[in-house]
Amino acid sequence: MSYASVNTAVGFLKHLQVSIQQEPRLRDYEAWWTSQGDAISESIDRAGTPWLRMFDQWGQRIDEILYPPEYWTMLKRGYRAGAVWSCFEDKSPLSSYLIGYVTAFHDPGLYCPYTVSLSTAIPLSKYGTPELRARFLEPMLRRDDSAWQGATWMTEAKGGSDLGANVETTARPIGDRWLLTGEKYFASNAGAELAVVAARPETAPPGVRGLALFLLPKYKSDGTLNYYIRRMKNKIGTRSVPTGEVELKGSEAFLLGKAEWGIYLILEVLNLSRVANSVGSVALTQRAISEAWTFASQRVAFGRTISDHPLLKKQFEDRWAGLKLAFALAWESVQLLDEVWQEIPPLSDRHHLFRLVTHLAKYWTAEFAAQTAKWEMEVHGGMGTLAEYSAERWFREAMILAVWEGPAHRQILDGLEVMQRKHAHRLLWKHLEKWAEGRELKEIQEHVEQYLALEPARQEADAEILFRHLARFAGQCLLKKYESGEGSI
Ligand SMILES: Cc1cc2nc3c(=O)[nH]c(=O)nc-3n(C[C@H](O)[C@H](O)[C@H](O)COP(=O)(O)OP(=O)(O)OC[C@H]3O[C@@H](n4cnc5c(N)ncnc54)[C@H](O)[C@@H]3O)c2cc1C
Numbered sequence: 001m002s003y004a005s006v007n008t009a010v011g012f013l014k015h016l017q018v019s020i021q022q023e024p025r026l027r028d029y030e031a032w033w034t035s036q037g038d039a040i041s042e043s044i045d046r047a048g049t050p051w052l053r054m055f056d057q058w059g060q061r062i063d064e065i066l067y068p069p070e071y072w073t074m075l076k077r078g079y080r081a082g083a084v085w086s087c088f089e090d091k092s093p094l095s096s097y098l099i100g101y102v103t104a105f106h107d108p109g110l111y112c113p114y115t116v117s118l119s120t121a122i123p124l125s126k127y128g129t130p131e132l133r134a135r136f137l138e139p140m141l142r143r144d145d146s147a148w149q150g151a152t153w154m155t156e157a158k159g160g161s162d163l164g165a166n167v168e169t170t171a172r173p174i175g176d177r178w179l180l181t182g183e184k185y186f187a188s189n190a191g192a193e194l195a196v197v198a199a200r201p202e203t204a205p206p207g208v209r210g211l212a213l214f215l216l217p218k219y220k221s222d223g224t225l226n227y228y229i230r231r232m233k234n235k236i237g238t239r240s241v242p243t244g245e246v247e248l249k250g251s252e253a254f255l256l257g258k259a260e261w262g263i264y265l266i267l268e269v270l271n272l273s274r275v276a277n278s279v280g281s282v283a284l285t286q287r288a289i290s291e292a293w294t295f296a297s298q299r300v301a302f303g304r305t306i307s308d309h310p311l312l313k314k315q316f317e318d319r320w321a322g323l324k325l326a327f328a329l330a331w332e333s334v335q336l337l338d339e340v341w342q343e344i345p346p347l348s349d350r351h352h353l354f355r356l357v358t359h360l361a362k363y364w365t366a367e368f369a370a371q372t373a374k375w376e377m378e379v380h381g382g383m384g385t386l387a388e389y390s391a392e393r394w395f396r397e398a399m400i401l402a403v404w405e406g407p408a409h410r411q412i413l414d415g416l417e418v419m420q421r422k423h424a425h426r427l428l429w430k431h432l433e434k435w436a437e438g439r440e441l442k443e444i445q446e447h448v449e450q451y452l453a454l455e456p457a458r459q460e461a462d463a464e465i466l467f468r469h470l471a472r473f474a475g476q477c478l479l480k481k482y483e484s485g486e487g488s489i
Contacts, residue, residue, distance in 0.1 A: 003320065006290040009105035009283060013098070016327060016482060021095055022086070026102060029081040033106040037077065040070045041107040041240060045393055049234045050242050063229040065191045065242045072145075074240070075113060078103050079147040083114035084121050088141055093118070093272075093341055097279050097334045104280035105287050108397040109238030112404075113149055113189045115276035119269045120150025120196050124215060126344060127257035127265060132215065136194055148193035152269050153184040153216075153246060160186065161410050163266065164208030169199040169248060171214060171255075178214060179250045183230075190229050190244035193218045197248070198266050201259055212262035213269070214253035226251045237396035238404075257344070264345045271355060273405045274362040275337050278330035281365035281401050285326060288369075288376035288394050289319050295380050312379070319372060326365045328478035329471065333361040349427055356424035357474065359415035364471040366402040373398035412467045416459065420452065428474065435480040436473075444473055 005015035010030050013020060020026055044067075051066040078099060079085075086095040096118055104111040121140045125133060139148040158166035169182025180199050187195075195216045204210035220226045230245040257265050293316065296307035306312050336354035343351055373395040377384035384391040402408065418424040425448050433441060451459065451466050 003290065003293045003316070006286055006293065006320070006323070009102045009286065012286055012327075013101065016324065017485060018098075018331070020098060021090065022082070025081060026095075026098055029077070029099065030102050032077055033102065037074055037106055040074045041110065042390075042393075044068070044071055044074070045107075045109070045237075045239045046387075048239060049232050050239075052229055052232045052244065054229070061225055061228060063191075063225060063227075065229070065232070065244075067242075071240070074107075074110065076145040076147075078110065078114050079117075079149075080143060080145065082143075084117050084147065084150075085141040085143055087118060087122070088125065092338050093122075094334065094338055097276065100276055100279050101283045104283035107240055108280050108284050108394075108401060109240040111276060111280045111283075112238055112241040113192075115273050115280075116152045116189050117150040117192070118276070119152050119272040120192075120194055120215075122272060122341065123196055123213065123256055123265055123269060124150075124194075126342065127213075127261075128215065128254070132254055136215065136217065139193070149189055149191075151187065151189040151192040151195035152273065153187045153195050154198040154266060154270070155186040156183060157185040161406065163198060163211065164206075167198050167200060167211055169197065171199040171201045171212065171253065173201070176254075178253045178255060180214060180216065180248045180253045181250055182248050184246040184248070186233070186243060187229075187246040188238075188241050188243045190232070190242050190246060191218075195227070195246075196256065196269055197253065198262070199248075199253070204259065208263050209260075210262075211266060212259040213256045213265040215256055216248070216251055216253040220252050235400065237393070237398075237400040261345050264347070267355075270405060271358050272337070272341075274358050274411075275330075275333045277401060277405045278333055278358070278361040278365040281362075281369035281398075282323070282326045282330045284394060284398055284401065285319075285323050285365070285369045285372045288372045288391070288398075289316070289323055291390060291394070292316075292319075292376040292379040295383075299381075306379075315375070319375065322368055322372070324482075325472075325475040325479050326368050328482050329357070329361040329475040330365050331482070332474075332478045333358045349422070352418055352422040352424045353427040353431060355418045355422075356415055356428055359411040359418070360467070360471040360474055362405065363408050363411035363415070363467060364475060366398075367408060370398045370402050408464070412463045413460070415467055415470075416463050419448070425452075425470075428470075432474060432477040435477040435484075440473070444469070 005011050053064045053066055056062045081099050083099045087093045100111050124137050156166050171178045171180050197214050197216045198211050199214055200210050201212055217226055228247040230247050233243040297305055299306045336357055340351045340354050377391045377395050380391045
């Protein structure tokens with residue numbers, strides 16, 4: 001078997017017959033990565049956490065993040081290629097996620113700024129007033145190197161899973177804006193010109209229903225800093241995105257949508273990023289298999305290349321099949337998003353289906369990426385563990401993908417919730433029936449209905465077994481869809 005098609009991101013997409021609307025643009029972007037981007041990305045990763053310059057020489061807070069100039073070259077290249085603007089030009093997020101795929105194949109961390117910028121621009125375009133859109137969306141969609149960046153800040157020090165209990169940032173209305181006060185503990189893309197932020201209006205009830213979503217610019221209307229970066233996080237991976245702790249001190253912000261829609265809007269932001277996380281996980285998996293193959297097809301043990309030994313050969317076949325299944329699941333969540341991304345509450349059944357597929361995809365692809373990165377390390381033997389070669393980096397990056405936008409537990413429990421409350425599993429059966437084998441479909445339908453009749457604690461305890469089963473089943477059906485050519489875009 002030849003794995004030539006896993007050597008490049010676009011090669012793999014073409015192998016799966018994904019039709020790419022702007023193929024020359026995507027190929028051009030990929031060519032930039034191989035000629036320049038990879039070297040920049042590697043040195044940024046090895047250089048480690050960027051520096052924060054908090055004060056100028058006169059003692060004024062400036063909160064500036066110091067990066068080498070090549071970082072900005074790399075970052076701006078993806079914005080220019082259309083990481084954000086293409087979504088609005090095409091009136092579809094497909095190209096954005098394809099750019100994300102190519103980005104993550106080369107630098108999974110760098111896909112984060114593009115993701116959070118898109119996850120800022122979309123709610124701003126849907127829920128911002130015409131004045132807000134004119135003032136803030138237009139600069140995000142610039143096609144030159146001056147495009148503004150976004151960020152999505154929800155998590156606080158007490159924890160990111162239970163936002164209803166742990167978001168303590170408050171919002172006080174004043175004229176046409178709000179003043180936000182609180183701290184965000186994991187604030188990726190710190191330094192961005194804009195952020196969407198979860199906060200609780202002072203008179204809102206406790207719990208998740210009392211949260212609202214706000215747009216927060218970097219500078220106040222008088223030109224002074226609107227948020228402060230307390231420190232940078234020293235992370236094991238995603239070093240090409242600055243993640244910091246951010247302080248809000250009476251920071252000016254604008255309400256997006258209606259305050260009582262807050263939790264829907266927050267989930268919308270998180271789900272846009274979860275789709276991206278799945279796409280990035282598959283790209284990282286592809287990269288890991290590709291590099292494992294390059295090594296294994298040259299390393300000799302017991303008289304032949306290690307890729308030629310039956311045990312490893314079979315492992316490659318299984319990883320390759322797993323990669324295609326993971327892609328089918330991730331790409332289905334992109335395609336469903338393409339159908340529902342402009343919906344506003346109340347949300348349709350199609351949206352509930354999108355949510356379930358997205359939880360399945362995020363769960364499955366991140367776990368598969370983490371296992372595959374570990375396996376790649378093993379294929380490289382001792383060399384896989386050395387920081388001077390790339391297997392060690394993909395391993396570190398994969399560990400972060402699994403946590404970012406909610407670890408496996410979150411995906412499983414949120415997936416369970418959309419099944420319990422919206423019967424999304426029944427929508428999934430209907431969606432998959434064309435590609436499912438009849439008996440298997442019937443069995444899994446019965447199994448899920450029996451499971452949902454269990455008492456709640458038992459359901460939660462057994463949820464991972466069920467969710468894994470469901471993800472594999474959905475992935476297998478969707479792979480048939482893509483292999484039959486019906487999934488191409
Ligand atoms: C590199 C990086 C960048 C990030 N950037 C951002 C960002 O820009 N904006 C942002 O808002 N957040 C960001 N995060 C935070 C991220 O979203 C959170 O780490 C994540 O949501 C989990 O929250 P937590 O770390 O506080 O863990 P906790 O919520 O404290 O959870 C700890 C563990 O308990 C598990 N758990 C929680 N509840 C349950 C339950 N009911 N049943 C079983 N298990 C449960 C969790 O899954 C997790 O494994 C970032 C994280 C990382 C690693």
